[in-house]
Amino acid sequence: MTTTTSLKLPRVAFMGTSGGVSFSRLGFDNALNRIGSNTGNMIFQSATWESIRNPKFLVDFGTNTQWIRENADVLFLPAANQVNPMWDLQDWADFIEAVDLPTIVVGLGAQSTVESSTSIPLKPGTKRFLSVISERSLNIGVRGAFTAEVLSKNGINNSVITGCPSNFTSGNVFGEEIASKLEDVRSGKFSRTCYVAGTMEQETRNVEKMLSRLARSECSDSVFQTNAKILRTIFFKHADEESYDYFKWESAILCPETRTEIYINEVINKGKFYSDARTWIDDAGKYDVVYGMRIHGNIAAIQGGGLGICIAFDSRTLELAQTMGYPYALATDILSLERCRLADLGIITNFSAQEFNSKKLLLKNNLLNIMSSGEIDYLV
Numbered sequence: 001m002t003t004t005t006s007l008k009l010p011r012v013a014f015m016g017t018s019g020g021v022s023f024s025r026l027g028f029d030n031a032l033n034r035i036g037s038n039t040g041n042m043i044f045q046s047a048t049w050e051s052i053r054n055p056k057f058l059v060d061f062g063t064n065t066q067w068i069r070e071n072a073d074v075l076f077l078p079a080a081n082q083v084n085p086m087w088d089l090q091d092w093a094d095f096i097e098a099v100d101l102p103t104i105v106v107g108l109g110a111q112s113t114v115e116s117s118t119s120i121p122l123k124p125g126t127k128r129f130l131s132v133i134s135e136r137s138l139n140i141g142v143r144g145a146f147t148a149e150v151l152s153k154n155g156i157n158n159s160v161i162t163g164c165p166s167n168f169t170s171g172n173v174f175g176e177e178i179a180s181k182l183e184d185v186r187s188g189k190f191s192r193t194c195y196v197a198g199t200m201e202q203e204t205r206n207v208e209k210m211l212s213r214l215a216r217s218e219c220s221d222s223v224f225q226t227n228a229k230i231l232r233t234i235f236f237k238h239a240d241e242e243s244y245d246y247f248k249w250e251s252a253i254l255c256p257e258t259r260t261e262i263y264i265n266e267v268i269n270k271g272k273f274y275s276d277a278r279t280w281i282d283d284a285g286k287y288d289v290v291y292g293m294r295i296h297g298n299i300a301a302i303q304g305g306g307l308g309i310c311i312a313f314d315s316r317t318l319e320l321a322q323t324m325g326y327p328y329a330l331a332t333d334i335l336s337l338e339r340c341r342l343a344d345l346g347i348i349t350n351f352s353a354q355e356f357n358s359k360k361l362l363l364k365n366n367l368l369n370i371m372s373s374g375e376i377d378y379l380v
């Protein structure tokens with residue numbers, strides 16, 4: 001952490017949100033677009049925004065780049081899974097190049113399957129994006145060793161492993177407390193439960209079906225992070241024609257014995273999504289256990305003082321869970337269960353309190369070193 005007075009600290013242009021948006025004020029579509037169509041982005045945006053003590057202001061791709069350059073000294077990018085073979089980030093590269101300021105990137109991750117090699121075929125625009133941020137950063141904070149190796153194979157060798165900055169939202173999270181809560185789940189001592197719904201991609205549907213049935217059997221609340229059709233239905237308490245057709249398709253896969261109308265009502269009555277990370281974290285920590293394939297929904301539970309079990313199904317979720325020492329179970333292990341019950345999920349969950357504590361300290365030091373190199377006064 002720097003000791004420079006706030007009057008002398010570099011001014012920070014922060015890409016993203018401060019950790020929340022107003023759907024009522026911006027309108028549903030604009031608000032969802034503002035958070036990258038995934039409410040999970042708010043978790044790490046909130047963590048970084050609140051920790052930066054420099055003079056700072058929010059920017060996005062619609063902000064005039066010359067104005068940013070004239071009013072800021074540093075561009076700060078809280079990243080996610082941008083190292084993705086399906087995306088071409090030429091627009092990102094052009095924007096950062098046009099801003100042309102020293103750039104700090106933390107939380108950058110690669111997306112691939114669990115079994116894949118680090119030789120991920122990236123699109124030209126994404127390779128250019130990596131080159132542009134590398135040129136403007138002393139070090140790039142990445143989610144784990146897998147991402148660091150992917151970057152290295154693309155000629156980017158100035159990465160440092162930091163995990164996700166949301167790991168430091170709360171200073172009162174310790175491995176021993178997480179382990180105790182996990183033992184309660186293993187022995188059946190739980191009542192309030194929450195399911196973090198994942199996606200319906202082909203490779204995850206069988207696992208999602210088992211988790212969805214588990215959620216219904218436990219009467220778990222459900223939190224959704226993506227899929228505009230689902231989020232819109234929850235927000236407006238009504239499924240339009242397009243959303244109805246989607247629910248008809250999804251319910252036929254997850255619970256074919258249930259009429260579409262009943263399935264929609266269950267989503268509306270038991271499902272929710274958050275427009276602010278702070279409220280989400282506070283709520284998530286009050287459950288006895290949160291579970292699902294969304295890593296940031298489970299991070300929210302951990303940082304709120306509760307238990308989150310991530311079902312790792314790709315390199316992104318597995319890398320973050322292992323790097324930070326968070327509780328996780330492999331999706332393939334879920335499929336091996338004859339029937340998925342919460343106690344069974346607890347038993348196959350990987351977690352070490354000692355590793356959690358030691359990894360958190362190491363990652364904290366790495367993160368602070370990156371911030372210090374960019375003269376960011378960062379409080380964790």
